[in-house]
């Protein structure tokens with residue numbers, strides 16, 4: 310059975326942290342909040358524990374997991390050497406929503422790295438994650454605490470929804486702050502390459518590593534290989550999701566007209582939009598509007614709000630039983646919108662309407 314322990318997100322209860330740390334040290338599976346999404350932790354140097362972790366998530370063995378530590382001082386035994394860029398980046402962005410891929414040492418089990426010669430490492434900033442890692446005093450392998458291919462969990466209830474009965478413990482520290490996963494930067498190659506955009510933006514990273522580049526999504530030859538886990542369909546609600554891109558006004562018009570069509574055809578429709586879209590979405594007209602499940606994530610100018618509510622909206626719409634989801638793009642081509650767009654495109658799995 311899965312126990313749920315409530316913890317204060319800013320001053321986590323010592324007994325709860327001690328119990329969770331003991332569970333991890335003994336090879337158990339513990340879900341805990343980070344500032345990005347909830348992670349599902351296992352002792353990273355305990356092969357059996359890592360295998361149980363993959364089994365609980367239904368995660369394929371070829372998708373490597375991130376190792377979490379409480380301080381950069383703990384990474385030496387895990388890597389084959391710490392590149393200068395790692396020190397520069399860590400000094401600025403750790404603890405925080407950033408993961409660094411480096412050459413690994415032989416101490417890290419193959420199960421963690423999916424047989425790659427690199428390991429991904431992150432020092433999270435959330436007080437509960439930090440306290441847990443410090444108390445456990447071990448490196449903790451932790452993918453997002455969702456079933457494989459489901460949206461990442463941003464609340465303990467999402468973890469329960471996916472993993473109840475499959476893991477030992479959940480530390481419930483309330484909703485996570487950022488809502489989308491960390492930026493993954495590969496430092497095992499030149500130039501440093503962003504494999505997965507996240508809450509630490511390329512503009513922020515460029516300030517300390519000017520040469521950093523974004524992995525180009527279609528580049529399969531020569532250049533950076535994509536992050537292995539990014540090959541799969543990911544971050545998806547159950548209902549097929551269609552993403553509308555291009556001129557915002559035209560895109561929204563098209564979205565609304567497609568949603569109305571879907572309603573005519575007996576579909577149950579969900580829409581994910583910005584507050585500014587309220588007027589256009591109302592164009593669906595009564596009484597139809599009442600049949601549409603609309604989730605307004607926040608102002609289109611408030612990207613942190615959009616990011617923090619995106620996965621919850623996907624899960625909510627699934628729970629509401631919709632059969633089609635329509636989402637307008639929030640892309641501006643820069644900042645946090647790059648990560649939001651990346652997740653939406655993956656969730657759409659090719660169903661993209663460009664106007």
Ligand code: TXA
Pocket residue numbers: 343345346347348349372373374375406408410422425427428429431433451452453454489490491492493504505536537538539
């Ligand atoms: O914010 C986050 O990163 C959350 C929290 C829990 O820390 N974790 C997370 O883990 O999103 P996961 O397993 O869902 O995603 C890990 C990503 C995958 O895209 C995986 O392919 C990539 O990191 N990754 C892990 N090890 C790698 C490696 N050695 N080389 C390249 N990519 C790697």
Ligand code: MG
Pocket residue numbers: 452453461
């Ligand atoms: Mg994940």
